[in-house]
Amino acid sequence: MSIIVGNGLAHRFGNELALEGVDLVVDAGEHIAVLGDNGAGKTTLLRILATALRPTAGRLQIAGLDAFRERRRLRHYLGYVAHAPGLYPALSAAENLQFFCDLQDVSRSRVEQVLDEVGLTSVAYRRSDQLSRGMQQRLAIARAILHEPRLLILDEPDASLGSDAADLLMRVMKDKTVVLATHDHALANRLCQRTLVLRRGRSVGTATRLRVVR
Amino acid sequence: MNRYEGAAAVAVALMLLAAGAIFLYAPTDALQGPVQRIFYLHVSSAVAAYGCFAVVLVGGIIYLRNESPAADRFARAGALVGVVFTSVTLVMGMLWAKPIWGVYWTWDARLTSTLVLWIIYAGYLLVRRLAEPGRQAARIAAIVGIFGFVDVPVVHFSVTWWRTQHPGPIVVNDALPAEMLATFLFTLGCTLVLAATLIAIRYRIETLIDARQAIAEPTKLVAAPQPGAAP
Amino acid sequence: MNPLRVVLAVARKDLRSEWRTRELVPALAQFIILALLIGNFGFQIDSRNASTIAPGILWLALVFAGLVAFGRTFAAEREQASLEAMLMTPASPVAIFAGKALAAGALLVMCEAVLLPALSILFGTPFSGDVVAAVLLATVGMAALGVLFAAIVARVRARELLLPLLTLPLWIPFVIAGGVAVQSAMGLPGNYQQAIGLLLDFDILFIVLTSLAARFVLDE
Numbered sequence: 322m323s324i325i326v327g328n329g330l331a332h333r334f335g336n337e338l339a340l341e342g343v344d345l346v347v348d349a350g351e352h353i354a355v356l357g358d359n360g361a362g363k364t365t366l367l368r369i370l371a372t373a374l375r376p377t378a379g380r381l382q383i384a385g386l387d388a389f390r391e392r393r394r395l396r397h398y399l400g401y402v403a404h405a406p407g408l409y410p411a412l413s414a415a416e417n418l419q420f421f422c423d424l425q426d427v428s429r430s431r432v433e434q435v436l437d438e439v440g441l442t443s444v445a446y447r448r449s450d451q452l453s454r455g456m457q458q459r460l461a462i463a464r465a466i467l468h469e470p471r472l473l474i475l476d477e478p479d480a481s482l483g484s485d486a487a488d489l490l491m492r493v494m495k496d497k498t499v500v501l502a503t504h505d506h507a508l509a510n511r512l513c514q515r516t517l518v519l520r521r522g523r524s525v526g527t528a529t530r531l532r533v534v535r
Numbered sequence: 536m537n538r539y540e541g542a543a544a545v546a547v548a549l550m551l552l553a554a555g556a557i558f559l560y561a562p563t564d565a566l567q568g569p570v571q572r573i574f575y576l577h578v579s580s581a582v583a584a585y586g587c588f589a590v591v592l593v594g595g596i597i598y599l600r601n602e603s604p605a606a607d608r609f610a611r612a613g614a615l616v617g618v619v620f621t622s623v624t625l626v627m628g629m630l631w632a633k634p635i636w637g638v639y640w641t642w643d644a645r646l647t648s649t650l651v652l653w654i655i656y657a658g659y660l661l662v663r664r665l666a667e668p669g670r671q672a673a674r675i676a677a678i679v680g681i682f683g684f685v686d687v688p689v690v691h692f693s694v695t696w697w698r699t700q701h702p703g704p705i706v707v708n709d710a711l712p713a714e715m716l717a718t719f720l721f722t723l724g725c726t727l728v729l730a731a732t733l734i735a736i737r738y739r740i741e742t743l744i745d746a747r748q749a750i751a752e753p754t755k756l757v758a759a760p761q762p763g764a765a766p
Numbered sequence: 767m768n769p770l771r772v773v774l775a776v777a778r779k780d781l782r783s784e785w786r787t788r789e790l791v792p793a794l795a796q797f798i799i800l801a802l803l804i805g806n807f808g809f810q811i812d813s814r815n816a817s818t819i820a821p822g823i824l825w826l827a828l829v830f831a832g833l834v835a836f837g838r839t840f841a842a843e844r845e846q847a848s849l850e851a852m853l854m855t856p857a858s859p860v861a862i863f864a865g866k867a868l869a870a871g872a873l874l875v876m877c878e879a880v881l882l883p884a885l886s887i888l889f890g891t892p893f894s895g896d897v898v899a900a901v902l903l904a905t906v907g908m909a910a911l912g913v914l915f916a917a918i919v920a921r922v923r924a925r926e927l928l929l930p931l932l933t934l935p936l937w938i939p940f941v942i943a944g945g946v947a948v949q950s951a952m953g954l955p956g957n958y959q960q961a962i963g964l965l966l967d968f969d970i971l972f973i974v975l976t977s978l979a980a981r982f983v984l985d986e
Binding site: 333334375 | 667669670
């Protein structure tokens with residue numbers, strides 16, 4: 322079944338139209354990349370899909386449920402890595418994750434597992450503001466998978482990651498439905514089966530990876 | 536003349552009639568003299584202001600429940616008209632106080648809570664202006680309006696109670712003679728009509744403002760291939 | 767989902783962050799001492815009028831310290847975009863709000879632990895359990911309101927201006943009742959029992975209201 326069904330998604334900030342008339346269907350297990358320049362509307366679209374933002378127009382269904390009305394139920398289902406890491410600087414990596422375990426009623430044993438999965442076990446007790454940008458990004462990803470979501474919405478997760486970004490992301494994305502925004506076309510081709518291209522808030526079309534030529 | 540202009544004309548005519556009643560029909564107060572005539576408009580404005588803020592409260596509650604844009608518009612209109620009437624109340628109160636008590640201001644329950652009322656709803660208008668227009672501003676304002684409406688009687692009660700903790704002069708209010716009562720009720724009625732008219736006109740203006748900001752129908756994209764369609 | 771676990775987790779996280787950075791409490795403590803100094807010179811306090819004026823200075827200092835403390839509860843979250851991450855979890859917004867109010871209230875109480883003894887030492891006013899009780903009761907309601915409105919203005923322009931404008935009218939009843947309570951505890955006329963009763967009533971009223979409002983304010 323289709324995990325995500327979006328019709329005519331649009332969002333307006335004040336008088337500015339950030340996104341207009343975007344349709345999107347994502348099936349279970351699919352990995353979709355959202356491409357576009359800065360300001361094209363990628364982050365806005367991803368925030369809408371993650372139910373962090375309510376679109377000013379359009380309809381969205383996730384896992385068969387109305388995304389806005391059932392967003393509290395859907396939070397168990399989806400994990401979101403936002404554009405900004407959103408970590409607590411004075412807390413260690415492990416403490417950051419423990420806090421989110423408490424918020425989501427997840428056992429704290431997950432912290433160790435997840436740190437291992439993203440390769441941060443060695444810095445578990447370092448303050449997060451003393452982590453490199455790449456490590457912070459890994460920590461944000463770790464937080465998003467704490468509760469074992471079935472759907473991942475990732476906003477430029479590769480932004481500060483190094484050369485092993487693809488490996489890490491492939492591991493994390495395995496067996497999940499994923500919508501991934503990125504600038505990196507090669508990475509998009511490698512990780513995803515389809516791409517959606519945005520330009521100035523509108524969908525220019527979707528394509529299988531074979532047709533994305535840059 | 537459209538119906539808004541007609542309503543406005545009626546409201547103004549009524550207020551002129553009320554003015555006539557205040558200055559020609561009502562007797563001069565024995566103790567306070569001609570200055571006492573301020574009372575009619577002063578108290579009527581206060582009641583009208585509370586009425587406007589009740590509109591803000593109800594509009595806010597309805598908006599929080601079902602996000603009705605009309606409810607939000609009523610709230611906006613009510614707040615603006617309410618602040619105007621509160622300002623009138625405050626100024627008239629001060630003009631009345633000076634000849635009677637010798638000071639422009641005393642910290643009694645009524646004046647203090649009217650001032651707090653003004654501050655709260657001026658804050659409401661400021662929040663609307665500063666927040667991102669649309670859903671965020673409407674929700675925040677609804678909360679501010681609800682808290683504000685609850686706060687005013689709480690403040691009034693607190694100040695009244697506070698006064699009992701400090702020995703001080705007690706202001707005696709004599710019963711109103713019949714002509715004064717009649718004049719007051721008439722003025723009150725005319726003022727409420729004026730308030731309702733102003734709110735209706737402002738509601739219309741807010742509707743037009745909203746329309747200008749509303750999302751235009753998104754134009755259909757030409758030949759956007761549907762996801763999953765054959766390449 | 768255990769809301770209490772969320773409340774305690776949020777409160778613990780905020781207090782732990784503050785402990786690690788040690789920014790707010792020392793700054794507020796310094797501010798409070800300065801406020802007392804200025805009060806002394808501004809009011810020409812001597813041993814005769816100390817009991818009359820000291821309660822006023824107490825509440826002034828507390829109100830301004832409160833505005834700073836509560837204003838900061840969401841400032842840090844906003845900077846780090848972490849509020850959104852919290853709201854993306856299934857945790858109830860009311861529980862998150864309660865946790866933040868608890869932490870912010872605790873920080874203000876720490877400042878009161880400086881303010882009350884300092885007031886007593888500098889102005890020679892009596893320092894009794896009655897005074898402490900009144901201040902603590904008022905802090906509860908003020909924290910609930912302050913944190914709610916801090917959340918409201920967090921996403922709005924000119925928040926430093928808006929927070930006092932929106933919050934102070936709601937704090938007035940607390941200052942009135944608290945003022946009478948402290949004054950009567952210091953020996954001046956006033957019904958202490960009634961004042962405490964009022965503070966309790968206001969606490970209950972505003973805790974209920976802010977809890978109901980929290981989900982509209984915090985959730986998108």
